[in-house]
Amino acid sequence: MSRRGLAALVLAAWAGAMGWLLVRQMGARGPTDLAVATLRLPPGSSFYAVRDGERLVGIAGHTVDTRPDAIRVTERLDLTLPGRDSAYRVIGTVDGTYDRGLRLLQYRRTVSGTLGQYVLAGTVEEGDVLSVRLLRQGDSARTLRAPLRPGAVLPGALPLRAVFDGPLTPGREAALSVLDPETLESDSVTVMVMGDSTFILPDSAAYDSVRAVWEPARWDTVPAWRLVWREETGRGREAWVDRTGLVVRSTTPGGLTLERTAFELVNSAYRAAAPTAAGPTDPVPESILQGRVAPGRSAVRMTVLLEGAPDSTDLSLVGPGQERRGDTVRVRLLPPPGRLSMLRDTVADRYRSPEALFPSDDARIQAQARRIVGRRSPAATAEVLAGWVRAEIAPATDGGPPPPDAIRTLETRRGDAADMAALYIALARASNLAVRPVAGLLHAGGRFHYHTWAEVRLGAEWVPVDPVLGQFPADAAHLRLRTNALGRPLDLASRLGRLRPRLLSREPAP
Numbered sequence: 001m002s003r004r005g006l007a008a009l010v011l012a013a014w015a016g017a018m019g020w021l022l023v024r025q026m027g028a029r030g031p032t033d034l035a036v037a038t039l040r041l042p043p044g045s046s047f048y049a050v051r052d053g054e055r056l057v058g059i060a061g062h063t064v065d066t067r068p069d070a071i072r073v074t075e076r077l078d079l080t081l082p083g084r085d086s087a088y089r090v091i092g093t094v095d096g097t098y099d100r101g102l103r104l105l106q107y108r109r110t111v112s113g114t115l116g117q118y119v120l121a122g123t124v125e126e127g128d129v130l131s132v133r134l135l136r137q138g139d140s141a142r143t144l145r146a147p148l149r150p151g152a153v154l155p156g157a158l159p160l161r162a163v164f165d166g167p168l169t170p171g172r173e174a175a176l177s178v179l180d181p182e183t184l185e186s187d188s189v190t191v192m193v194m195g196d197s198t199f200i201l202p203d204s205a206a207y208d209s210v211r212a213v214w215e216p217a218r219w220d221t222v223p224a225w226r227l228v229w230r231e232e233t234g235r236g237r238e239a240w241v242d243r244t245g246l247v248v249r250s251t252t253p254g255g256l257t258l259e260r261t262a263f264e265l266v267n268s269a270y271r272a273a274a275p276t277a278a279g280p281t282d283p284v285p286e287s288i289l290q291g292r293v294a295p296g297r298s299a300v301r302m303t304v305l306l307e308g309a310p311d312s313t314d315l316s317l318v319g320p321g322q323e324r325r326g327d328t329v330r331v332r333l334l335p336p337p338g339r340l341s342m343l344r345d346t347v348a349d350r351y352r353s354p355e356a357l358f359p360s361d362d363a364r365i366q367a368q369a370r371r372i373v374g375r376r377s378p379a380a381t382a383e384v385l386a387g388w389v390r391a392e393i394a395p396a397t398d399g400g401p402p403p404p405d406a407i408r409t410l411e412t413r414r415g416d417a418a419d420m421a422a423l424y425i426a427l428a429r430a431s432n433l434a435v436r437p438v439a440g441l442l443h444a445g446g447r448f449h450y451h452t453w454a455e456v457r458l459g460a461e462w463v464p465v466d467p468v469l470g471q472f473p474a475d476a477a478h479l480r481l482r483t484n485a486l487g488r489p490l491d492l493a494s495r496l497g498r499l500r501p502r503l504l505s506r507e508p509a510p
Helices: 003-026 031-040 155-164 263-272 363-373 378-392 406-412 417-430 489-496
Strands: 044-052 055-067 070-082 087-099 104-113 118-125 129-136 142-147 173-179 186-208 213-231 236-241 247-251 256-261 301-307 322-325 328-332 434-444 447-458 461-465 478-483 500-507
Touching: 031 155, 044 263, 055 256, 055 263, 070 155, 087 155, 155 173, 155 186, 155 213, 155 236, 173 213, 186 236, 186 247, 186 256, 186 263, 213 247, 213 263, 256 263, 328 478, 363 378, 363 406, 363 417, 378 417, 378 447, 378 461, 406 417, 417 434, 417 447, 434 461, 434 500, 447 478
Parallel strands: none
Antiparallel strands: 044 055, 044 256, 055 070, 070 087, 087 104, 104 118, 118 129, 129 142, 173 186, 186 213, 213 236, 236 247, 247 256, 301 328, 301 500, 322 328, 434 447, 434 478, 447 461
16 A cells, blocks of 8 residues: 555544534433543532522522442522412422432322322333322322333423533533423423533621621632523423533523522521512412302403513413513414314324323323314314303312323312313313313403413314313413413412513403
C-alpha cells in the first residue's frame, strides 16, 4: 500500500472513531451508561420559595439520597391557596426510588391538608406495568394497574435524567418519558437545552437575634442551564438546572415561581405569612354538588377576562366552543352534533381504551353500560349516559383530593365532580365512545369553581359533556383550561398560579 493510501486509511479510521465518540456523547445513554454517569450524582437537599408574584404562597423541597444500588428522589410542596371565602392548605409529597440507571422501581405519592388525605403507593412490575395501591381514609385499599413507558421517570427526576442523559450543550434535544403520579399516565417529552447563565443564591442563613429574623449568611455562584420540555400534546415546561440536575429556578405555566434559597429563610417567612381568602375560585363547588344549580343549558355565551393568563401551551384555552384573544376568552354553547362522519378518526382511537382511572374493561362497568345504553347512536349514547350519572350518583362534597375512582363511585352511588366524570368516561368508553377528561372553571352561583367534566369525540369534533349537571352539550359557563387532566385543586392551583378569572358577560339561555 502506498503512503498516500495508508494515510487515507488512517484518516478514515480516525474520522470514524471521532464520529462514534460524537454519537456516543450527543445521543441518549443506555441504562449502563446512565448507571456510570450517575456515580457522580451527590446526595443533598434543596429548598425553594414558591411565590405568586411578590407574595409567598408556599415552600418546596427536593432531596436526593444516593445508595450503591439505588437513587431516591423526594419532592415536597406545601401551598396555602386562597379561596373565595377561606384559604386552604395542601401538602403534596412524591417519593421515587430508582436504580442506578434511573429506572423507576417504586414511588409513593401523599396528599394531605384541608381537603383530606390519601396515599398512592406504586411498584413497577415486570413488563413495565405500574401497580398502584390507593390508600384512603375510611376506605379499603384498591389496586390500580397502568402501562408504563420504558424509561419513564417522575417529574422530580426529569431534570436529573436530562442532565445525565447527555452533555449540557445548547441546542441538544433528548426524547424522554415522564409519569404523572396523579393520573398514572406516562407521556413522551422532548427536552431541549436552550442556553446557560449564572445565578447568585443564598447558600446558608444566620439568625439576627436583635431583629429576630433570619438573613443570608453566605452566597453561592451557581452555573445553570435552561431546559425546556414539550409533551406530545404540545404542553410545555421550563426550568433552570445546575450541572447535577437540581432545579435552580422554575416557573409553572400559571406563573408560580420556585426559587432556590436557604431553608431557614423561606421556612420562617412562610410560617409568618398570613393566609388570605382573596382567590377567584372555590376549591369545592358546593353550589353545584348540593343541587342548587339545576341541570340544563343555563348559558349560551360567556366572556371571561383572564388576568395573569400566561402564553404557555400548557393551557387548552383554544378549542371546541372557545376562542382566545389576548387575555380574553369567549365561550359559546355548541349546537347538538349533526350527522356524523363515518371515516376512521385516528385522533379518537387512544381515547377509547381503558386506563387506570377509567377502567372501561371492568365487568361491572361494561354490564352497567349495556343496561343504560341499549341500541343507540353515539350522540344519543353520550347524552343518556350523562343523564344517568346525574340522576343515579349522589353528589358529595367530601370527595377530597384523591384521584377519581369510577368503580367506587358506581358501587357507592356517590362521588364528587371528578368521581362522576371518571365514571362517565369509563361507561362511555365501554360503549365504544372516545372520551377524555377536562379540567377548568365553572361559573355558577355568581362565582367560579374548579370543576371536572368530559369531552366526547363525535365525528371530527370534541363535544363537552357535564355529567354532574346532566348537560349534553355542556353550556357556555364551562371554561376549559386543560384537557386530559383532572380538576383537583392542587393540580389546577399549582399549575394556574396567578390566573385570575373575571366575568365580563354571560348570556343566559332563552
